Amino acid sequence: MTLSLSELLEQIGQRAASSSRILARATTAEKNEALLAIASQIEKSAQTILAANEADLGAGSKSGLSSAMLNRARLDAKGIQKVADSVREVVQLADPIGEVLRQWSRPNGLKISRRRVPIGVIGIIYESRPNVTSDAAALCLKTGNAVILRGGSEAIRSNMALAEAVSNGSKEVGLPEYSVQLVPSTDRTAVTLMAQMDRYIHLIIPRGGRSLIEAVTSAARMPVIKHFDGICAAYVDRAANLQMARQIVLNAKCQRPGVCNAIETMLVDETIAHHFLPDVAKALWERGVQLRGDPLSRHILGSRVLPATEEDWRTEYLDLILAIKTVRGLEEAIEHIETYGSHHSDVIITEDRVVAEEFLNQVDSAAVFWNASTRFNDGGEFGFGAEIGISTDRLHARGPMGLEELTSYKYVVEGTGQVR
C-alpha cells in the first residue's frame, strides 16, 4: 500500500515525535557514540553516495540546471570525507542539554531552576548542497532534537543516500532509527504540508534563497528562523587608521564575496574621502571589484566608477561589486545603514572610542564590529564550533546559530508542600 504525500508526512511526523522523546533523554556519551557511528557509516557508504550523486548530476544537467547549481550539488570522494569529518567534529562540542541556566529560591522556600532542554522536532528545508543533510542531522542529534529534512530535487538521490547512512549510524548504537528522517519526495507540496504540521514540528529553518524562505514563512504555523540577505556596510570614520580601513574593506568585500557577511556598501566620511578613496579604489580595482558611487566619490575617482542608484544601496550583490557613498559623519552613516541595510553585520573603522561606541549602540544589527572585518560574523569564528546558519531574526536566535540556539528550556520547581 502506498501512502499519499500527506499520509507519508503524518507518519514521518509521528515517528519524529516519538523519537524526540527518546533523544531528549539520551546521554552525551550515547549521542557522541551515534555521531561517530554516523561518520563511519558515511565513509562506508561512500560508493553508494557517489553513485547517487552522479545520478543527480546527470538528471540535473539533462533538465538544464545551471552549472552553479550543479556545482553546489556535486560531491567527490574528498567531499564525502569532509562530510564525515564534520560530523565527527560535532563530537568535540560541549553538549548544552541539561545545563542549569539559572537557579534561585523564593521567600516561600520554592527552589526554581531553569534547565536547558531540546526544542523537540526541527524541520529543515534546504536547497542544493547535500552536506546540509548530515551537518544539520549531526547538530540536531547532539542537541537531542529529532529532525525532518527536506532537500531540493537537484540532490534528492544524494540526500537519500546520506540520510540512510545517518539513520543506520543512529540505529547501530541504539538510538531511534527515525531520529533523522528525509522526506523522500521532491513534490513542492511537501514544503507546504510540513509548514502546517505544527502538531509535530516545533521549529522550521529554511536554508536557501529568498523565495524559498518567503514561501515557508507564509505557510508556516510554527516558528520559523530565517537566514535572509546580508546587506552589510563598512563605515570609514574621519578618525580611522586608513591603512587598517583599507585592509578591512578589502577583506570584507573580496575574501569571499558570495556570502552574507561580505560587505556591499562602503560609507566614507567626506572629510577624508579625497585622501582615502583613491588608495582603496586602486586596491579594489586590482582585485577586480566594480565600483558604483555617489557624485562626490565619482568626482574624486572619475568615471570608471559607475553612478550608484537608490537600488544599489538595497542590493546584496554577492559579487565583486561595491557601492560607495560619502557621508557627513557618523549620524548620516548610521542613518544610511538603518535605512538600507539588512541588520546583519556592519562595521565602523575609527580610532575614536566615543564615535565607535555610538555606532555600536545605535546600529541595530545582529553583529556590529569595530575595527574588524564583518566576515567574522560566523559561528566558527565566534567559537561556537559549528553553526546551522546566521539568523536575521530577532527572536530566539540572532546572528550565528550554534548548538545553544537549537535548545529550549523548562522550569523545574521543587517544594515541600507549598500552596497559594
Next chain:
Amino acid sequence: MTLSLSELLEQIGQRAASSSRILARATTAEKNEALLAIASQIEKSAQTILAANEADLGAGSKSGLSSAMLNRARLDAKGIQKVADSVREVVQLADPIGEVLRQWSRPNGLKISRRRVPIGVIGIIYESRPNVTSDAAALCLKTGNAVILRGGSEAIRSNMALAEAVSNGSKEVGLPEYSVQLVPSTDRTAVTLMAQMDRYIHLIIPRGGRSLIEAVTSAARMPVIKHFDGICAAYVDRAANLQMARQIVLNAKCQRPGVCNAIETMLVDETIAHHFLPDVAKALWERGVQLRGDPLSRHILGSRVLPATEEDWRTEYLDLILAIKTVRGLEEAIEHIETYGSHHSDVIITEDRVVAEEFLNQVDSAAVFWNASTRFNDGGEFGFGAEIGISTDRLHARGPMGLEELTSYKYVVEGTGQVR
C-alpha cells in the same frame, strides 16, 4: 482626508518603527519617569476613562454581550487606581536593556560580547480586559520596545481613553508620542493586516481565546508567542505524603479554577487509590467540585463520580470539575501527561526523590513541579515582578514571560584590525 484601514496601519507601523529607535536609546531613568507620568495621567483621566467604559458597557449590553464578557470589560474607580498602580510597579523592576549576557575573547584578539537589546516593535492583540492596554504598554516601554495594541470591540472606548493617557504620559517626559499606539478600529481586518506587517512588527502576542490565537497564527508572517490552554495534571505517587497531596490537589484545582495553571486531571497510583481517593473526594466535593473518573476510581468512590470519557482527558474545564484516573505507577502517569496534557504545568507529589527526578526530567512541560501547587507557574510567583502571559511555545519564551522575554540581543565585536 480619511485614511483607509491599510493606510492607517501603515502609518501606525512607520510611527512605531521610528519611535522604537528612540526608545532603544532611552535611559532607565527616562523610561521610569515616563512610567510615573503615565500612571499620573491615568489617574488624572479617571473620569474620562470611566465615562468611556460606561459607554462600552452600554453598547455591549445593547448588542447582547454575555455578562461574563461585560464583567471582564468593566472598570470602576478602584479598578482605575489598580491600573495606575500596576504601571507604577514596573518602575521598581530592573531594566534588562544593555545587560552584557556573556563576553569572551578569541585567540585572534577579537573581544565579543552579547548584549541585551529591545526586540523593536511588538504587536499585542487582546480581548476584553482594558487593563491590558496599560499593563502591556508599561512592560514594553520599560524594555525599550514600541508597541501597537489592538483590543477588542467590547472595550474600544475604554482602551482608547487609556491609550491616550499613556501616550500623553510618554510625550510629557519627552519620549515619543507614538511609543504606544492603539489601533482605533474594531474592524476584524485590522488583525489580519497587523499580522502581515512584518516590515514593522517583530513579534505578535495574541492574548485571548483559542480562535483569536489560531487566526493570528495562521495569518502572521512574524514570530507569534502563544498563550494556549493549560491542561495540567497532578500525579499522586504511591510514596506521596497524602495529606500534602490533598492540599496541593485542592489548591491547584479550587483556588482559582478559571486560570491556565489550575489542574484539570488528577492521576493516582492505584496502590494508594483505596486509601487516598475517599479522603480527597470528600474535600473536593465540599468545595463544590464535580468529579469524573475512570472505572477504578468510580468503583472506589461510587456513582456520584461521573464516568470520564476520552474527551475529558483533553479538556481544559476552567471550572470546578476534575477528571480522575488511576495509574499503574510513574510510567503510566508520564505517558498520560505526554499524551493528553498541553505541556503547561504538571506536578508530582512524592517523598521519593528518584521517582520525582524521573518525573521532572521526562515530563515535557513549561514548568514541572515536585510537591508544590501548579498555581505557582506565574511571573509574580517566580519573582519576575510582572508578566505579559505564560507562553506555551518552546522558542524564545517558555512559561512566564517577564521583562527579559521582551528582549533580544546583539553581538558587539571589538578588534584591532583583524581580517580573515
